[in-house]
Amino acid sequence: xxxxxxxxxxxxxxxxxxxxxxxxxxxxxxxxxxxxxxxxxxxxxxxxxxxxxxxxxxxxxxxxxxxxxxxxxxxxxxxxxxxxxxxxxxxxxxxxxxxxxxxxxxxxxxxxxxxxxxxxxxxxxxxxxxxxxxxxxxxxxxxxxxxxxxxxxxxxxxxxxxxxxxxxxxxxxxxxxxxxxxxxxxxxxxxxxxxxxxxxxxxxxxxxxxxxxxxxxxxxxxxxxxxxxxxxxxxxxxxxxxxxxxxxx
Amino acid sequence: xxxxxxxxxxxxxxxxxxxxxxxxxxxxxxxxxxxxxxxxxxxxxxxxxxxxxxxxxxxxxxxxxxxxxxxxxxxxxxxxxxxxxxxxxxxxxxxxxxxxxxxxxxxxxxxxxxxxxxxxxxxxxxxxxxxxxxxxxxxxxxxxxxxxxxxxxxxxxxxxxxxxxxxxxxxxxxxxxxxxxxxxxxxxxxxxxxxxxxxxxxxxxxxxxxxxxxxxxxxxxxxxxxxxxxxxxxxxxxxxxxxxxxxxxxxxxxxxxxxxxxxxxxxxxxxxxxxxxxxxxxxxxxxxxxxxxxxxxxxxxxxxxxx
Numbered sequence: 134x135x136x137x138x139x140x141x142x143x144x145x146x147x148x149x150x151x152x153x154x155x156x157x158x159x160x161x162x163x164x165x166x167x168x169x170x171x172x173x174x175x176x177x178x179x180x181x182x183x184x185x186x187x188x189x190x191x192x193x194x195x196x197x198x199x200x201x202x203x204x205x206x207x208x209x210x211x212x213x214x215x216x217x218x219x220x221x222x223x224x225x226x227x228x229x230x231x232x233x234x235x236x237x238x239x240x241x242x243x244x245x246x247x248x249x250x251x252x253x254x255x256x257x258x259x260x261x262x263x264x265x266x267x268x269x270x271x272x273x274x275x276x277x278x279x280x281x282x283x284x285x286x287x288x289x290x291x292x293x294x295x296x297x298x299x300x301x302x303x304x305x306x307x308x309x310x311x312x313x314x315x316x317x318x319x320x321x322x323x324x325x326x327x328x329x330x331x332x333x334x335x336x337x338x339x340x341x342x343x344x345x346x347x348x349x350x351x352x353x354x355x356x357x358x359x360x361x362x363x364x365x366x367x368x369x370x371x372x373x374x375x376x377x378x379x380x381x382x
Numbered sequence: 383x384x385x386x387x388x389x390x391x392x393x394x395x396x397x398x399x400x401x402x403x404x405x406x407x408x409x410x411x412x413x414x415x416x417x418x419x420x421x422x423x424x425x426x427x428x429x430x431x432x433x434x435x436x437x438x439x440x441x442x443x444x445x446x447x448x449x450x451x452x453x454x455x456x457x458x459x460x461x462x463x464x465x466x467x468x469x470x471x472x473x474x475x476x477x478x479x480x481x482x483x484x485x486x487x488x489x490x491x492x493x494x495x496x497x498x499x500x501x502x503x504x505x506x507x508x509x510x511x512x513x514x515x516x517x518x519x520x521x522x523x524x525x526x527x528x529x530x531x532x533x534x535x536x537x538x539x540x541x542x543x544x545x546x547x548x549x550x551x552x553x554x555x556x557x558x559x560x561x562x563x564x565x566x567x568x569x570x571x572x573x574x575x576x577x578x579x580x581x582x583x584x585x586x587x588x589x590x591x592x593x594x595x596x597x598x599x600x601x602x603x604x605x606x607x608x609x610x611x612x613x614x615x616x617x618x619x620x621x622x623x624x625x626x627x628x629x630x631x632x633x634x635x636x637x638x639x640x641x642x643x644x645x646x647x648x649x650x651x652x653x654x655x656x657x658x659x660x661x662x663x664x665x666x667x668x669x670x671x672x673x674x675x676x677x678x679x680x681x682x683x684x685x686x687x688x689x
Contacts, residue, residue, distance in 0.1 A: 149643065150510050159514050226491045227482070253624075256509055257494045262452065262482035271453050271556040274479045277618075287559065292475040293627075294570065294619055295563035299451070301556040311625050312618060347491035351504065351517040359650055362671035368684040371656065371674050379654045379671065381576070381633040382600060382689070 136179040136188045137243035138213065139234055140172035140195050142204040143254045152355045159353060168204045171249025174309045177316040178279060179247050180212030187281045190214050194237055196230050198222050202332060209327035210319035216332040219340065229344045231263035236340035238268060243304065250275050250308040261308035271301035275310040383412035383502065388459065388471035388480065389430055393420040396429035398573045399472035401536035406529045407470055408435045408537065409499035415440055419455050421448035427545060434538040444551035449558035450476050456483035457552045463488055463524065473528035481528050490522035497533035511624040511647040531572065532630035532651065564619055571622065574603035576633040579622055582609040583638020583659065583678055590616060592682045593637060599689045607645045623648035638678045641666025
């Protein structure tokens with residue numbers, strides 16, 4: 134069984150981003166970049182399925198500028214077998230990414246496609262579900278446990294207020310949540326080995342996909358900063374403030 | 383211009399999120415219809431009829447919709463989509479699961495987690511975990527969007543909408559196996575007026591008992607930081623933060639929480655924030671309206687005695 138894992142290059146989770154002075158976008162120049170943390174969990178899960186003998190091949194794919202190859206190499210250092218880079222300098226919306234991934238899936242015919250539930254930059258939480266719609270596959274989002282049994286998959290999902298378990302036939306799409314697994318660190322030999330693994334580069338035109346412009350970003354602004362209030366000296370003073378000043382209790 | 387709102391419900395009751403999404407729909411302006419897709423969901427339908435500003439409640443009551451699976455509910459929405467210019471759902475686990483599928487089937491982009499309606503085609507949404515706000519204009523004929531319900535006030539329950547039954551019963555290949563929801567007499571995190579949250583400083587799951595006592599005195603919900611969840615003190619569905627629930631209650635009491643960016647992203651829109659922490663340098667104090675530097679194991683019992 135083949136597993137396809139679409140991944141994204143994002144600003145490292147530990148970096149606090151700033152908005153550009155002209156309010157056109159977030160300033161990402163010279164920031165540390167990384168594999169989106171949810172995508173890392175998706176890669177880890179695919180690699181574990183391969184290690185347990187369920188999957189035979191793990192393919193990672195990313196859409197973006199040349200620099201995304203760095204994250205594709207990282208994913209291969211974590212255990213993916215090969216990579217596909219769909220090269221474009223344009224900022225694409227999730228629907229356009231899903232259309233490109235559909236073209237990749239038509240060639241690869243993966244039985245399982247594992248996504249991170251969202252990227253930590255755009256926070257869209259859309260691409261997996263959109264590819265599921267475009268390919269008419271069943272889906273299980275926000276996975277915290279994945280079990281493949283023959284041509285069926287059982288997924289436990291993190292939903293509001295608890296957990297839900299769904300079962301569906303393959304091919305299917307899974308998007309992963311934080312608690313599915315703890316990704317491994319890439320070892321130096323594996324990083325070296327990843328440099329020699331196959332990485333195919335293709336363009337949007339190669340895939341024969343025509344994309345539309347769906348939205349315009351009018352501005353990107355910093356949120357209103359909350360100002361620190363006052364320090365109180367005792368529990369009594371706190372209760373007094375909450376009752377008589379803030380009037381919230 | 384007609385707007386469709388996908389109801390957030392559990393068949394038995396309509397969630398407050400729906401009333402908040404209707405409020406976002408009212409800000410767009412136009413005729414508002416609600417779709418209730420479920421099974422034996424008449425109580426939720428009745429509640430939806432009462433939401434102010436709603437003219438029609440569409441009901442798809444069939445066993446196929448019992449678990450509200452994205453696979454077939456999205457197809458149902460697409461079947462009736464021709465009548466609507468806007469399709470909205472709350473950014474809950476159901477809305478986030480279903481709506482992108484609807485958008486892709488309609489070949490339009492989705493706008494996620496809208497926190498402000500600027501005009502009928504322009505919306506504000508947070509990106510980078512709320513560290514920036516993006517104002518986006520949709521160029522698509524249909525606007526499909528999830529709404530962060532904590533950013534809108536619920537509409538009143540003074541309405542009396544007409545009910546229209548839909549006959550489509552669409553099958554899914556996805557099979558519902560089981561569900562386990564945390565049973566609690568306390569209000570839900572997303573809708574609570576007051577939230578009492580504990581962090582790593584709580585030390586253990588057992589120690590959350592003093593927070594629960596405080597929550598019960600205040601009629602509050604109990605939340606937690608990711609650190610407390612990762613340490614195994616409490617289950618993940620209590621988590622407030624970038625990777626958990628985004629909340630905006632009238633009063634948020636952070637106890638033993640340092641105030642990591644990821645936690646602040648989930649609660650900084652609360653109206654009044656109280657921080658109790660023994661470390662005076664904790665970043666949580668920078669966003670708190672009232673800060674108290676104290677040992678929580680002394681402060682919380684003292685607070686319980688005073689209330």
